[in-house]
Amino acid sequence: MALPQELQDPLVPSPFETEQDCIELSDEELFALVDAQARKFLSISGEEVLQRLRARNPLRDETGHEVPAWGPVSMLARLLLAD
Amino acid sequence: MPLTARTPRALFRACQDHPNQILNRVLTRYRLRFPVRFATPTQTLLAFFNGQGEAVAVPLPPTPWYLFIGQQIQAMPEGSQYTPRILEYRYRIQGTPLLEDEAEVRFEYVSPDIDPDFSYSRHHVQFHRDSRSASSDFSLSKFHIPTGGVTIEHVIRFLIADLGVPSLTAHWQDELRESERVTREWLRETE
Numbered sequence: 001m002a003l004p005q006e007l008q009d010p011l012v013p014s015p016f017e018t019e020q021d022c023i024e025l026s027d028e029e030l031f032a033l034v035d036a037q038a039r040k041f042l043s044i045s046g047e048e049v050l051q052r053l054r055a056r057n058p059l060r061d062e063t064g065h066e067v068p069a070w071g072p073v074s075m076l077a078r079l080l081l082a083d
Numbered sequence: 084m085p086l087t088a089r090t091p092r093a094l095f096r097a098c099q100d101h102p103n104q105i106l107n108r109v110l111t112r113y114r115l116r117f118p119v120r121f122a123t124p125t126q127t128l129l130a131f132f133n134g135q136g137e138a139v140a141v142p143l144p145p146t147p148w149y150l151f152i153g154q155q156i157q158a159m160p161e162g163s164q165y166t167p168r169i170l171e172y173r174y175r176i177q178g179t180p181l182l183e184d185e186a187e188v189r190f191e192y193v194s195p196d197i198d199p200d201f202s203y204s205r206h207h208v209q210f211h212r213d214s215r216s217a218s219s220d221f222s223l224s225k226f227h228i229p230t231g232g233v234t235i236e237h238v239i240r241f242l243i244a245d246l247g248v249p250s251l252t253a254h255w256q257d258e259l260r261e262s263e264r265v266t267r268e269w270l271r272e273t274e
Contacts, residue, residue: 068184
């Protein structure tokens with residue numbers, strides 16, 4: 001899924017910069033968030049997070065432990081796989 | 084009576100209001116929030132989010148602990164109403180705010196919807212890999228040590244009673260007992 005140009009601009013306000021409790025996101029906005037967090041916390045792309053979720057193959061370190069940031073990032077990414 | 088609502092959003096709002104009430108009365112002023120997709124608004128992630136949309140661990144001063152809460156909730160149609168199903172939870176207590184850092188203790192649940200072939204205990208607890216283990220063959224950080232279904236109220240109780248996080252109210256036990264009662268009635272048993 002391609003990242004829209006406007007979502008690559010860090011100056012674009014985040015939908016989370018509000019006081020609202022419910023944050024409605026388009027698929028493009030959600031994927032952009034997942035991709036940015038995957039690259040920042042996991043050093044992989046958002047697309048790879050989705051592939052690993054589909055394969056039930058969490059990202060692990062060299063000792064076999066699930067990488068700590070996998071949980072928070074994958075839980076957000078899972079929304080993209082919801083039917 | 085189980086929790087029901089006419090729309091997924093109303094359901095998620097109720098699922099958010101209830102833990103926020105007990106969190107904000109007893110433990111922290113931070114609020115859980117819930118993003119939903121326009122396209123598929125029947126699933127959400129309840130968590131603390133920063134302004135960049137990152138699910139974060141919030142501080143619990145004056146203790147050194149930080150709390151991460153993540154609940155993946157599915158709105159299940161039931162007649163003309165919706166009821167909640169918890170697909171996954173991850174509650175983490177950690178010594179830093181960084182999501183890249185390993186938690187001291189993690190309470191987790193993986194539902195059959197998330198992974199029907201999950202070979203470990205679906206409800207389990209895991210500890211930091213540097214926690215003292217009984218032997219080198221017994222890994223508290225890797226084993227999925229079975230637990231019952233852990234609620235947010237259980238985690239709040241653990242933080243106050245065991246880890247010494249100060250409560251926001253002297254009546255925290257009464258508040259927790261009432262919140263636990265409502266949670267038990269609302270949420271379906273998880274496998």
